[in-house]
Amino acid sequence: MPGATAAALGQRIETARLSAGLTRRQLEKLSGVSYSTIRKVEGGDRSPGDGVLDALARALDRTPEDLLEGPGRTDSRVHRAIPELQRVIATYDLPEDGPVRPLPLLAADVGxxxxxxxxxxxxxxxxxxxxxxxxxxxxxxxAQGVEREQAARLLALAIRSADATAYKYGYQDLSARLVELMRWAASIAANPALEAAAAYVRMETFFSAGQLAPGLRSLRAAVDRMPAPTTELLAAAAAALHMRAAVAAGRMRRPDEAREHLRDAEVLSRHVREGLYDGTAVGPDSLEIHRLSVAVELGEPRDLREAVDAAARWAPSRDLPAERRSHYYIDLGRAQMLLGRPQHAQESLLVARRIAPQHVREHGQVRTELATMVRLSRGRDEQLLQFARWARAV
Known part of the structure; x- marks a missing residue:
């Protein structure tokens, strides 16, 4: 078992022990595993064999798979609906016979x-x-001609909504398939702004696969393909690409590149009113939210302090979409954790939860932060434990 995996497993075992209210001595007594072994396993210095892992799992009322793989999926209607979604997209180019309503009615449902x-x-x-x-x-x-292009635009936006569900709930292969279908529909629509939106969404696939370098190249290529930003919609599409590229560059620890993309997004955002453009929130407020995201990804103390100080003077408008506002408070919590302020981070995550509970509950970074907070609190904060259990972080 590689060292990084051993460290992650050790942290999960420690978090499970603390959430159960057990000391290492108590876990030793319940599991029959020696104190020194438990200490080494939790510290990531030793990989437990199958017998040790089984014994620890039984004592913690978990399964070995829970400890090896991390928190499971939350129970939801989403999981019951996924097979039907998979069935429908399997025949995207050979759709079953059935009625088709006029485009204005379809547009209302897509909206x-x-x-x-x-x-x-x-x-x-x-x-x-x-x-x-x-x-x-x-x-x-x-459809044919212009009507086919209009229908394809609606299809691309609908696929993007379906992809959000697949991506948030951990169906990465399905999400990647939906992203490709969105790109296919956008190409039929022959709409440069929509094709840019598809490139923006495609970055999810690169994020989940850890392929940041090719993902950043794909965003740059999408920027290069954009026509001049002669309309608000085109300017918004280009700004969105730069904002996402800034986050990707930040995660790659490329500060100069990340800040350059933020500057480009700022210039474009001056000509864009805050709003949804082909399903992407773009505008001055969205730019501020991305500034915080980039600071967190870069992880530089000075940038983090400036971002957290800025949060004391500015908050996202309630007019912004719930997902974007909750993401701001999730990133604020991450910044506060990096600055050694776990209590402030917990408060930020609670704000995010009030804004968009489904988003927060399925967010991997939230689970990571909550598990860390449980370890730091030694499992003594009951409110935090309830929060972490709700999010399946422990």
Missing amino acids: QAVEDRVQSQYARLAERMPPLLGELFRAVDQ
């Missing part, structure tokens, strides 16, 4: 799906998307 996505209503999305996607696949298949 609601976009709203559900940005407000983090993932369970509702999961149930509503399969029939809507099936109808939109038929619309694209049957």
Whole structure:
């Protein structure tokens, strides 16, 4: 077992022990595993064999898989709806026969799906998307000319909403497939701004695979393909690409590149009113939220302090989508943790939870931060433990 895996496993075992309210001596008595072994395993200095892992799991009322793989998925209507979504997209180019409503009616349903996505209503999305996607696949298949382009645009936006659910709930292969289908639909729509939105979403695939360098190249290529920002929609599309590229460069610890992308996004955002453009929130407020994200990804103390100080003077407007506002407070919590302020971080995550509970509950970084807080508190903060259990972080 590689060292990094041993360290992560050790942290999960320690978090599970603390959440159960056990000391190492108590775990020794319950499991039969020696104190010194438990200390080495929790510290990441030793990889437990199968017998030790089984004994620790039994004593902690967990399964070995729970400890090896980390927190499981939350129970949700989403998981019951996923097979139908997979069935529908399998025949995207050979849609089943059925009715197709006029485009204005389809547009209204797609608009609601976009709203559900940005407000983090993932369970509702999961149930509503399969029939809507099936109808939109038929619309694209049957239409011609301008009507086909319009139907394809609606399809691309609907696929993006479906992808948000798949991505948030851990269906990475399905998410990657949906991203490719979004790109396919955007190409039919022959809409540069929509194709830029598809490139923006595609970065999720690179993030989840840890392929940041090719992901950043794909964003740069998408920027290069953009026509001049002669309209607000084109300026918003280009700004969104630069904001996402800034986050990617920040995660790669490339501060100069990250700040250059932020500057480019700022110039473009001056000509963009805050709002949704092809499903992406863009504007001055969204830019401020991305500044915080970049500071967290870079992890430089000076930038983090400046970002946290700025948060004392500015907060995202309630007019912004819930998902974007909650993401701001998640990143603020991450910044506060990096600065050694776990109590402030806990408060920020609680704000994020009030804004968009489904988003927070399924966010991997939230689970990581909560598990760290449990270890730092030695499992003595009952409110924190309840929060961590709700998010399946322990």
